[in-house]
Amino acid sequence: MAALVDTGRATDTAATVRRADRPYWRRNLPLTLVLYVVLGLGSLAFVYPFLWMIATSLRSLAGVGNAGASIWPSEFLWGNYTRAITSFPFWRYALNSMLTTLIPIVGTVFSCALAGFAFARLRVRFSGVVFAVVLATMLLPGEVTMVPQFMLFNNLGMIDTLYPLILPAFFGSPFYIFLFRQFFSRMPAELADAAVVDGCGWFKMFLLVYLPLARPAVVAISILLFMGYWNNFLGPAIYINSDQWKTLPLALAGFQSVNGTDTPLLMATSVLITLPCLAIFFLAQKQITNGITFTGGR
Amino acid sequence: MNPTIGWIRQLAESWGVPAVLVPLVPFLVLLIVLYAVIGLAAYGALRKWPRADKTIAFWLFISPWLIGFLIFTVGPMLSSIYVSLTSWDLITPPEFVGVANYSEAFQDPRVAQAIKVTLLYAVISVPLQTALAFAVSLLMNVDLPGIRLFRTIWYLPSLVSGVAQIVLFLWVFNPQYGLVNDMLGKVGIAGPGWFNDASWALPTVILMSLWTVGGAMVIYLAGLKDVPTTLYEAAALDGAGPLRLFWHVTLPQLSPIILFNVLTGIIGALQIFTQGFIVNGGPKDSLLFFVYYLYDNAFQNFRMGYASALAWILFVIIMALTAVTLRGSAFAIYYETEMGGRRRRPRVRRG
Numbered sequence: 099m100a101a102l103v104d105t106g107r108a109t110d111t112a113a114t115v116r117r118a119d120r121p122y123w124r125r126n127l128p129l130t131l132v133l134y135v136v137l138g139l140g141s142l143a144f145v146y147p148f149l150w151m152i153a154t155s156l157r158s159l160a161g162v163g164n165a166g167a168s169i170w171p172s173e174f175l176w177g178n179y180t181r182a183i184t185s186f187p188f189w190r191y192a193l194n195s196m197l198t199t200l201i202p203i204v205g206t207v208f209s210c211a212l213a214g215f216a217f218a219r220l221r222v223r224f225s226g227v228v229f230a231v232v233l234a235t236m237l238l239p240g241e242v243t244m245v246p247q248f249m250l251f252n253n254l255g256m257i258d259t260l261y262p263l264i265l266p267a268f269f270g271s272p273f274y275i276f277l278f279r280q281f282f283s284r285m286p287a288e289l290a291d292a293a294v295v296d297g298c299g300w301f302k303m304f305l306l307v308y309l310p311l312a313r314p315a316v317v318a319i320s321i322l323l324f325m326g327y328w329n330n331f332l333g334p335a336i337y338i339n340s341d342q343w344k345t346l347p348l349a350l351a352g353f354q355s356v357n358g359t360d361t362p363l364l365m366a367t368s369v370l371i372t373l374p375c376l377a378i379f380f381l382a383q384k385q386i387t388n389g390i391t392f393t394g395g396r
Numbered sequence: 397m398n399p400t401i402g403w404i405r406q407l408a409e410s411w412g413v414p415a416v417l418v419p420l421v422p423f424l425v426l427l428i429v430l431y432a433v434i435g436l437a438a439y440g441a442l443r444k445w446p447r448a449d450k451t452i453a454f455w456l457f458i459s460p461w462l463i464g465f466l467i468f469t470v471g472p473m474l475s476s477i478y479v480s481l482t483s484w485d486l487i488t489p490p491e492f493v494g495v496a497n498y499s500e501a502f503q504d505p506r507v508a509q510a511i512k513v514t515l516l517y518a519v520i521s522v523p524l525q526t527a528l529a530f531a532v533s534l535l536m537n538v539d540l541p542g543i544r545l546f547r548t549i550w551y552l553p554s555l556v557s558g559v560a561q562i563v564l565f566l567w568v569f570n571p572q573y574g575l576v577n578d579m580l581g582k583v584g585i586a587g588p589g590w591f592n593d594a595s596w597a598l599p600t601v602i603l604m605s606l607w608t609v610g611g612a613m614v615i616y617l618a619g620l621k622d623v624p625t626t627l628y629e630a631a632a633l634d635g636a637g638p639l640r641l642f643w644h645v646t647l648p649q650l651s652p653i654i655l656f657n658v659l660t661g662i663i664g665a666l667q668i669f670t671q672g673f674i675v676n677g678g679p680k681d682s683l684l685f686f687v688y689y690l691y692d693n694a695f696q697n698f699r700m701g702y703a704s705a706l707a708w709i710l711f712v713i714i715m716a717l718t719a720v721t722l723r724g725s726a727f728a729i730y731y732e733t734e735m736g737g738r739r740r741r742p743r744v745r746r747g
Binding site for chain 2: 123130133134136137140141144145146147148150151154162163166167209210212213215216217220222223225228231232235237238239240241242243244245246247248249250252253254255256259261265266268269270272275299300301304325329330331332335336347348350351354361364365367368371372375376379383
């Protein structure tokens with residue numbers, strides 16, 4: 099991989115030059131202290147609601163009323179989590195959430211990588227025009243097609259099933275096609291030539307040469323997609339009615355209106371919903387940063 | 397239901413396809429027929445023009461997107477225009493009413509309220525978020541020991557999103573038991589009603605949106621790391637102070653990223669939904685976001701025609717705001733390649 103992608107040698111030398119200099123905090127000690135105070139206070143403000151959520155999820159209902167802003171864990175009612183899992187069909191909803199997250203990830207990655215590869219490597223007549231159309235659809239708000247799509251799935255008899263949440267993912271989404279195209283166009287064209295000389299078809303070349311090399315992009319985009327699909331709310335709110343097919347966010351929303359006062363239970367459920375995202379973040383911190391960097395890419 | 401599809405489903409049921417999979421059958425039949433046609437056409441073309449393999453490969457590769465584009469975008473868009481000109485409750489057949497839906501929308505006080513709330517949210521929250529994310533990323537770009545920990549901490553809230561975030565903040569801003577009012581109470585301030593108070597509900601949602609600023613921060617941070625150090629060194633040699641370095645190097649170099657974030661931010665803000673849904677539009681419609689009102693009309697009141705008209709109004713608003721932003725920013729954006737600079741080095745390195 100290292101040989102394939104230019105790592106930007108210029109920065110390496112620049113970094114060496116900077117390293118020769120003394121670090122910033124040694125040069126500006128007073129300013130550094132001010133910065134730390136700002137950083138510390140800011141971090142507190144940002145992480146406090148987060149900790150409060152966790153602390154509240156471990157309290158009794160009366161404890162929430164007394165504790166107020168405190169995040170001091172005076173109570174540890176792990177039973178709230180047991181209640182969160184048992185008081186409604188949690189595993190059923192979790193399974194639905196998983197199905198509507200993992201299958202669409204596979205579908206999106208495959209269809210978008212395929213299209214992205216075509217736009218990057220198979221330059222033929224009209225491919226530029228078609229790519230312009232892809233970019234243009236990025237601006238189209240999903241709401242414009244929301245009602246007719248509902249009618250379409252209604253005609254197919256798919257209302258109140260998970261299919262409307264899964265199937266469209268297999269037909270690509272412009273933003274991720276764009277990201278894959280950017281990634282594939284940075285890979286050397288010589289690879290394609292070599293594969294052609296070896297008598298490789300286009301699809302085989304894509305599957306066996308380019309896709310394995312695009313692993314960083316695939317991982318980063320999969321993580322971005324996970325966060326998006328896992329927290330999707332509008333889709334389930336439109337298509338799902340019966341309890342059997344609810345996803346976790348939809349169940350939590352219903353829970354909020356039914357059990358509006360059982361704060362510890364709501365917080366425990368919120369923590370449980372956030373947990374997979376947290377786990378992925380700590381497992382793949384670097385890939386997430388990469389993925390987000392992509393998103394802001396020019 | 398469509399009789400052909402009903403027939404296909406009956407056939408599937410008689411074959412003993414599990415009930416869960418039955419809705420999928422007509423869809424798969426459609427897809428297989430479509431790909432059979434495409435495959436035959438490709439085969440014929442390849443026999444006639446053997447050198448066309450690259451062209452055929454291109455169209456086959458983009459065919460998932462192309463088919464999806466036709467089925468899920470173009471088709472729905474066209475039928476959405478038609479539906480917006482009808483009155484339809486999904487049960488009785490649609491009745492053509494001309495532009496009645498649009499003229500109703502222009503007189504509907506709740507539409508006016510929804511536009512007002514949504515635009516206010518976008519116009520206030522997007523600049524605030526951009527400024528905060530950018531400022532924070534500058535702060536996080538300083539080379540201090542332990543800065544990575546701070547970055548992680550500021551990013552962490554972005555992982556609590558969607559319904560979980562609103563459920564949390566409904567309690568953070570609870571007037572009686574909430575975190576914020578308890579803290580304000582300790583310093584002797586009687587906090588407002590936040591979500592329960594019509595005049596405070598929107599500011600509360602804007603405040604809440606600032607909590608997840610970490611995502612944008614990471615993007616700016618990546619952009620800052622990409623600014624060539626030689627630019628700073630050259631400018632410093634010319635005697636530029638920190639402030640001038642910021643104005644004349646950092647800001648121009650990052651302007652495309654800022655524009656990208658502002659644009660996606662505006663589009664996202666105009667499509668805000670969950671926050672309005674969870675509080676049912678808020679007290680006195682103070683959180684009646686446009687998409688929530690659209691959803692309410694379509695899927696609660698089953699006024700499909702009216703909802704489609706609303707969707708097109710939203711489309712026009714989004715296009716207008718995007719165009720204004722693009723035009724307004726054209727003078728301020730610096731693109732390296734346009735100025736004859738060298739091509740940017742690859743952003744994505746080995747992972």
